[in-house]
Every structure is written in structure tokens, then in C-alpha cells.
Amino acid sequence: MTDLTATPDGAAVGSKSGSLFERGARTRRRHAAERRFRMIGLAAVIFAILALVGLLGSILSNGLSSFRQTYVVLDVYLDPAKLDKTGDRDPAELQKLTTFSYAPLLKTAMETLIEEKGISVDGASSKDVDAIISKEAAATLRHFVLANPSSIGETVKFDLLASGRIDGYYKGRVTMETAELDRNVSPQQLMLADELKAAGALTTRFNLSFFTAPDASDTRPEAAGLGVAILGSIYMMLVVLVLSLPIAVAASIYLEEFAPKNRLTDIIEVNISNLAAVPSIVFGILGLAVFINFAGLPQSAPIVGGLVLTLMTLPTIIIATRAALKAVPPSIREAALGVGASKMQATFHHVLPLAVPGILTGTIIGLAQALGETAPLLLIGMVAFVREFPAAPPGGFFDPASALPVQVYNWTQRGDPAFVERASGAIIVLLVFLVIMNGLAIVLRRRFERRW
Amino acid sequence: MKKLILTASATAIAASLSVGAAAARDQIQIAGSSTVLPYASIVAEAFGENFEYPTPVVESGGSGAGRKKLCEGVGENTIDIANSSSRIKQSDIDNCAANGVTEIQEVRIGYDGIVFASDINGPEYAFTPADWHNALAAKVLKDGELVDNPYKKWSEIRSDLPDQEILAFIPGTKHGTREVFDEKVIIDGCEENGTMEALAAANGGDEDAAEEACMALRTDGVSIDIDGDYTETLARVDANKNGIGVFGLSFYQNNTDKLQVATMGGIAPSVETIASGEYPVSRPLYFYVKNAHLDVIPGMQEYIEFFVSDEIAGPDGPLAAYGLVSDPELAETQEKVQNRTPMGPLE
Numbered sequence: 160m161t162d163l164t165a166t167p168d169g170a171a172v173g174s175k176s177g178s179l180f181e182r183g184a185r186t187r188r189r190h191a192a193e194r195r196f197r198m199i200g201l202a203a204v205i206f207a208i209l210a211l212v213g214l215l216g217s218i219l220s221n222g223l224s225s226f227r228q229t230y231v232v233l234d235v236y237l238d239p240a241k242l243d244k245t246g247d248r249d250p251a252e253l254q255k256l257t258t259f260s261y262a263p264l265l266k267t268a269m270e271t272l273i274e275e276k277g278i279s280v281d282g283a284s285s286k287d288v289d290a291i292i293s294k295e296a297a298a299t300l301r302h303f304v305l306a307n308p309s310s311i312g313e314t315v316k317f318d319l320l321a322s323g324r325i326d327g328y329y330k331g332r333v334t335m336e337t338a339e340l341d342r343n344v345s346p347q348q349l350m351l352a353d354e355l356k357a358a359g360a361l362t363t364r365f366n367l368s369f370f371t372a373p374d375a376s377d378t379r380p381e382a383a384g385l386g387v388a389i390l391g392s393i394y395m396m397l398v399v400l401v402l403s404l405p406i407a408v409a410a411s412i413y414l415e416e417f418a419p420k421n422r423l424t425d426i427i428e429v430n431i432s433n434l435a436a437v438p439s440i441v442f443g444i445l446g447l448a449v450f451i452n453f454a455g456l457p458q459s460a461p462i463v464g465g466l467v468l469t470l471m472t473l474p475t476i477i478i479a480t481r482a483a484l485k486a487v488p489p490s491i492r493e494a495a496l497g498v499g500a501s502k503m504q505a506t507f508h509h510v511l512p513l514a515v516p517g518i519l520t521g522t523i524i525g526l527a528q529a530l531g532e533t534a535p536l537l538l539i540g541m542v543a544f545v546r547e548f549p550a551a552p553p554g555g556f557f558d559p560a561s562a563l564p565v566q567v568y569n570w571t572q573r574g575d576p577a578f579v580e581r582a583s584g585a586i587i588v589l590l591v592f593l594v595i596m597n598g599l600a601i602v603l604r605r606r607f608e609r610r611w
Numbered sequence: 612m613k614k615l616i617l618t619a620s621a622t623a624i625a626a627s628l629s630v631g632a633a634a635a636r637d638q639i640q641i642a643g644s645s646t647v648l649p650y651a652s653i654v655a656e657a658f659g660e661n662f663e664y665p666t667p668v669v670e671s672g673g674s675g676a677g678r679k680k681l682c683e684g685v686g687e688n689t690i691d692i693a694n695s696s697s698r699i700k701q702s703d704i705d706n707c708a709a710n711g712v713t714e715i716q717e718v719r720i721g722y723d724g725i726v727f728a729s730d731i732n733g734p735e736y737a738f739t740p741a742d743w744h745n746a747l748a749a750k751v752l753k754d755g756e757l758v759d760n761p762y763k764k765w766s767e768i769r770s771d772l773p774d775q776e777i778l779a780f781i782p783g784t785k786h787g788t789r790e791v792f793d794e795k796v797i798i799d800g801c802e803e804n805g806t807m808e809a810l811a812a813a814n815g816g817d818e819d820a821a822e823e824a825c826m827a828l829r830t831d832g833v834s835i836d837i838d839g840d841y842t843e844t845l846a847r848v849d850a851n852k853n854g855i856g857v858f859g860l861s862f863y864q865n866n867t868d869k870l871q872v873a874t875m876g877g878i879a880p881s882v883e884t885i886a887s888g889e890y891p892v893s894r895p896l897y898f899y900v901k902n903a904h905l906d907v908i909p910g911m912q913e914y915i916e917f918f919v920s921d922e923i924a925g926p927d928g929p930l931a932a933y934g935l936v937s938d939p940e941l942a943e944t945q946e947k948v949q950n951r952t953p954m955g956p957l958e
Contacts, residue, residue, distance in 0.1 A: 301660065342867040343864075377933065457687070546655070547659070558638075559640075574866065
């Protein structure tokens with residue numbers, strides 16, 4: 160020990176005969192390099208995390224408010240003199256009455272409410288009072304009357320949407336200052352809304368219709384929902400799952416277990432890998448040409464979207480499935496063959512079951528990728544304003560529908576600033592779906608994957 | 612066995628495809644201009660609410676793309692109506708005729724104003740088309756000579772304009788709005804400030820060439836083409852307070868708390884000044900109807916009549932409230948729509 164520390168004149172630092180307790184120059188350089196690399200790596204991770212936090216932060220701060228919505232609780236007198244002049248409640252006659260005839264009822268109801276609650280705001284015109292309620296309200300009323308013709312002549316309590324600007328006031332998007340400049344809302348209206356809220360006629364609560372209602376036009380951001388988009392996305396994912404899983408598994412089993420290894424299968428293999436990297440818009444062009452123009456399938460339909468996305472996800476699933484099959488050790492196959500199983504029995508009874516977790520993981524990741532895809536849908540007419548819900552499958556596969564990412568894209572293009580909130584809300588919904596799917600893939604892998 | 616499975620699956624696929632083709636479409640399909648899209652979706656929504664027919668599907672994608680889709684042919688997998696913010700071109704009509712789409716109705720729904728707006732807290736602007744040409748053209752007339760555009764600030768062009776750097780966000784060339792901007796602002800401005808004359812003289816009296824040269828904009832980063840939509844222009848103006856953006860009137864009206872509008876030739880844009888023709892920068896909006904589909908797709912005639920009805924497209928209707936300048940000749944349009952009058956050759 161003392162010998163070592165007391166090495167007299169110390170051989171050249173870092174040389175073989177140097178001290179074990181003193182770092183040589185070369186060791187120091189190597190350690191410094193490692194520290195540098197660690198720092199760079201850590202900085203990269205921190206940068207990625209900050210970017211993620213920034214993205215999520217902006218989406219959440221913009222979008223979380225879309226899950227709450229302001230409603231006006233209003234007693235509306237369904238005036239028979241306005242709704243049913245003949246008095247015979249004839250459905251055909253009621254059908255002819257448009258929402259324009261229902262608007263005056265709302266106006267009267269609002270005025271009555273203001274009077275009853277004893278609210279008065281200086282300078283508030285009757286137009287200001289009227290515009291607190293969404294334009295969607297007349298449609299709600301008409302819908303109710305058509306469903307319950309006997310209610311004409313009664314006073315019915317409705318929870319009606321407040322207009323987008325009033326809703327924005329309670330979410331901090333609209334303030335007294337901006338209302339001064341804003342053509343679509345006046346400070347008087349906001350004061351009225353405050354009075355109504357104090358009187359309990361205005362409530363803000365969970366916005367279920369954001370998930371169930373269809374899209375709405377530019378004048379009614381408060382009524383816009385994701386119903387059609389969610390349903391359309393589910394339909395497309397069903398089509399993708401039903402088509403791509405069997406095709407991809409069959410193709411991979413054949414290529415992996417049965418196909419002879421020759422030049423042709425090599426070419427196929429290279430092409431599959433290439434297809435996985437083809438930009439998704441190319442599949443959209445293909446879908447337009449083949450499925451709509453040639454096969455005559457309808458525009459904007461989930462079946463076409465599903466077919467296009469199937470083509471897009473097939474390579475991903477095939478690659479994942481082949482990797483899963485390859486990961487099953489050859490000893491399993493050999494043991495099966497050794498006790499007399501046919502090649503098919505060996506594959507289907509022994510190899511495939513062991514590869515299932517890997518295949519499922521690959522499929523779910525492929526589906527998640529397809530779920531977030533917009534570009535191919537652009538060309539087949541799914542980037543559209545769709546308000547009608549598609550029917551139940553299988554017929555509904557042929558009805559026009561929207562999709563979640565498409566809805567985000569659509570809403571970001573609208574003029575009314577209230578749609579920014581809706582678009583961010585839709586992104587949150589889409590992210591939740593993606594997180595659930597990827598989480599499922601991880602759970603499956605953890606639970607069932609076997610390592611050899 | 613294998614063969615049997617193969618045939619069975621082939622028949623199944625064929626059957627499913629033919630089911631899709633045979634299933635009658637009961638929704639109206641509309642595509643085209645993103646400027647007309649908000650109006651069309653307002654009408655589609657009201658139509659779905661008030662009629663027993665389903666709500667039409669409205670796609671955007673641009674005026675040109677919409678007309679091209681309309682002209683793809685007759686049949687249920689082609690669209691029924693194309694929205695357009697510019698008039699149909701002879702090439703479209705020829706393309707339509709070649710694909711068997713012979714009778715097209717032209718329906719003018721109203722007028723759209725194009726406004727110049729800047730950040731609400733910035734200085735006020737009062738422009739003339741000549742100012743815009745001086746600010747954005749590649750070659751301008753200065754002291755009687757054609758020079759490369761030297762202007763950096765608005766105040767250099769005209770002393771009563773604000774002392775602010777020139778920065779304009781104008782619609783990209785794929786937009787129908789750009790056509791109107793070029794025609795009603797740049798070319799008119801070019802004539803106004805005398806550059807047209809000088810350019811014509813330089814080109815040996817060739818007026819077409821002079822017009823072409825008028826529209827050449829400077830490329831030193833002062834004029835920025837926006838290929839996205841107005842939300843992108845708004846974001847750019849928001850990020851760069853010196854910027855002046857070109858917007859549609861309805862978009863501006865929805866964002867009056869962030870933007871202030873400039874006057875053009877002393878006239879402030881509004882539904883009234885555009886309707887009277889005082890405000891110079893406006894254009895008609897159209898949709899084009901494939902007559903062959905009228906009795907095939909349920910509710911199509913009703914939709915078109917509903918669109919141009921006084922309740923919807925009139926001066927007190929929801930479209931006007933959103934920023935459409937209603938057509939003073941709406942009654943004529945209503946009559947044409949009722950009689951399904953196809954459009955004649957372009958004059």
C-alpha cells in the first residue's frame with residue numbers, strides 16, 4: 160500500500176505503471192467524454208420533455224374548457240297561436256313550421272324571465288337579450304314539439320345552450336374590454352348574463368353533448384360536438400381491424416413459415432418495408448382512383464376510409480407479425496415436427512399462439528396510427544361538414560361520416576375563436592383514445608409476452 | 612377446397628362492393644370553395660333541421676377543385692353541387708360537357724367583401740389601391756421613372772400613412788380571393804398611380820403584358836403569400852403587429868376584438884357599403900348545380916330553393932348576419948332556380 164502511494168518520482172502519468180489512485184490524463188479524458196455525453200443525453204431528454212409539456216399545456220389550457228358549457232334554464236310557453244294555428248296538432252302541418260317561427264317564442268320567454276327576476280341593465284336592447292341564447296335553441300324547441308305535439312299550449316322548462324360569446328365570458332375568453340370591440344357581443348349582454356347567473360337561470364356544467372352532438376355551423380360553435388366524428392372513427396377502425404388483421408397474419412405466416420427463400424420473396428419483403436414508409440396521402444390518391452372512381456363506392460363513407468387506412472396499416476402489421484413469429488425459438492417448431500406434427504399443425508398449434516401477444520401489440524399500434532391519420536381522408540371526401548349520424552353497421556359503413564383528426568382540422572379553420580377551444584378539446588379526446596390504445600398494447604405485451 | 616374458399620371470398624367482396632354502389636344516396640353532396648363553406652354549412656344545418664331530408668354533406672377544398680369534381684360525370688358517386696368563389700371557367704364547362712354533364716345551373720348567392728385589417732392596437736390605415744400597388748409591386752413609378760420597389764415604410768409612399776414598416780399577408784395564388792385582390796386592388800392601383808401607362812410604354816404598347824407586369828409582386832419578404840386560411844393570416848398578424856392581413860368580411864366580423872379594418876378609397880367596408888358598390892373590393896359568390904341529379908337525389912331542389920329564399924339569403928337572414936352581402940337581384944335568382952334554368956354560354 161505505502162509502496163504504491165509512495166512511488167518515488169511517479170512514472171509518466173497515465174502510463175501502465177502509474178498510480179491507481181490518481182487518474183491519468185487519458186482516463187480523465189475518457190471520463191470527461193462520458194460526462195459530456197451524459198449531459199448531452201440528459202439535455203436531449205429535458206428538451207423532449209419540455210416540448211411535450213409545452214404542447215400538452217397549451218392543448219389542455221385551450222381545450223379543457225370545452226368539456227364545460229353554459230346553459231340557460233328557460234321556461235318557454237309553446238304558444239298555440241304561433242305553432243298550430245289550426246289547432247288540430249296535425250303532424251304534417253307542424254313539420255312545415257320552420258325554426259324561424261320558433262325564434263319569437265324564445266324571445267318572449269327570455270323577456271318574461273328577465274322581467275320575473277327583476278333584472279334591468281342600462282342600455283340593454285331586446286336584441287341583446289335575445290342573443291344570449293344560442294341559435295341552436297330554436298332547433299331544440301322544434302325537435303321537442305315535433306316529438307311531443309301534445310305539449311303545445313303548455314309551458315315547458317328547457318336547458319338551452321347559451322351563445323358562444325356568453326359561454327366564452329365564463330371561460331375567460333371574452334372580457335368586458337373585448338366585448339366593447341366585439342361586434343357579436345356587447346358589455347350589456349355580459350352584465351345581463353351575470354345577473355341571470357346570480358338569479359340561477361344560467362348554469363355552467365359538464366358538456367355531455369360535446370361527445371354526442373354532431374358538428375355545427377360557424378354561427379353556433381357552442382353546439383358543435385364530436386358525435387359523428389367519434390362514430391366515424393370507430394367504424395373506420397372496425398373496417399381496418401376486420402380486414403387488416405387476417406390479411407396481415409396470413410401474409411406473414413406464409414412468408415415466414417412456408418414461403419421458399421428465394422429472390423421473389425426477397426423482393427416482396429423489400430417492398431413491404433418500402434410500403435410502410437410511403438406517405439399516407441399516396442394511399443388517399445389510390446383510394447380515390449380505385450374505391451370511388453373504379454369500384455363506385457360512395458364518397459365520404461367510412462368503408463372507403465377504412466379500406467384506405469387498411470392499405471396503409473397492412474405493412475406495419477405484417478412487419479410486427481413477422482417479427483413476433485421470428486421471435487418464437489426454432490426449438491418449438493422442431494419439437495413439434497419431431498413428434499410428428501405437420502408443418503401446418505406446428506405453425507398453428509405452437510408457433511402462432513406464442514406469437515399472438517406480439518401480433519396484437521403490432522395491430523393496436525397500427526390501428527392507433529390509422530386513427531390519427533388525416534391526409535388520406537382528404538381525398539376521399541371525409542374532410543367535410545357532416546351532421547347526419549351514420550346508420551348502424553353494416554349499412555352505416557356506406558353513409559357519410561367524419562373522423563376525429565378531420566374534425567380537429569375542420570375546426571381550426573373556422574372564423575369564430577370559440578372553435579379554437581373545440582379543436583383543442585377534440586385533440587384531447589383523440590389523445591385519450593391513443594393513450595388508451597397504446598396502454599393496452601403495453602399491458603398485452605407485459606402480460607403475455609414470453610421471453611426465451 | 613382452396614379454390615372453393617377463394618371463389619367464395621371473391622363473390623363476397625364483389626357482393627359487398629355492388630351493395631355499396633347500388634345503395635341509393637340520400638344525402639346531397641357538396642364540395643368547393645372554403646369561402647362559401649361557412650355559408651353552405653349554415654344553410655345545410657338549417658335545411659337538416661327544418662326538412663325531413665338529411666343534412667347535406669359539405670366539403671371544402673377550393674373553388675377549382677369543387678368545379679372539377681362536379682364535372683367528373685353524372686352518377687351517385689359524383690357530387691351534386693359545387694361551391695365557388697369565382698365564376699366558372701370555359702375550361703370547366705368544356706370538361707363537364709366531355710364527361711356528359713351538360714346542364715349546369717349557376718346560382719349567385721350574394722357578395723363577399725375583402726378587407727384589409729391590422730392589429731387592433733396599431734395605428735389606423737386609410738388606403739387607396741394605388742398605395743397597395745406602390746407597396747407590393749416589384750416595379751413602381753418613382754419620380755417619373757420605373758424603378759425596383761424602394762419603399763420600406765408606408766409613410767414613404769404617402770406622407771399621411773403611418774410611419775410603419777410595410778408587411779402584408781396576402782392570400783396565396785391557389786385562393787379565389789387572390790384573383791380579386793390582384794384585379795381590384797393591384798391592377799386598379801397600378802392604373803391609378805400611373806405605373807400601368809409607364810409599363811405599357813416600356814412594353815411597346817402591349818397592354819396585356821403591362822397588366823402582367825403590374826401583378827408581379829416584390830419578392831423581398833415584404834409581401835407574404837398565405838396558402839392556409841384566414842386563421843393563419845390572423846395568427847401571423849398577431850405575431851407581427853406591423854403586419855396587415857387580407858381577410859374576408861365575415862372573418863373580420865367574427866374577430867373585431869383583435870383586428871381593426873382599414874378604409875379603401877375612403878370607404879370603410881361593411882355589408883351596406885359593399886351592397887351599394889361603394890367599397891371597391893368585393894366579388895360575387897356562386898354555387899353550380901348538376902341538373903341531371905335534381906330528381907335523383909332527394910331534397911336537392913328543396914335545398915337550392917331554401918338556400919336562395921328570402922329567409923336565408925335575404926338581408927335579414929342568417930347568411931347576412933354572418934357577413935354575406937345579400938344580392939339585390941335575389942328575386943331573379945329565385946325564379947331561375949324554380950325553373951331550373953341552366954346557365955348559357957359565358958359571355
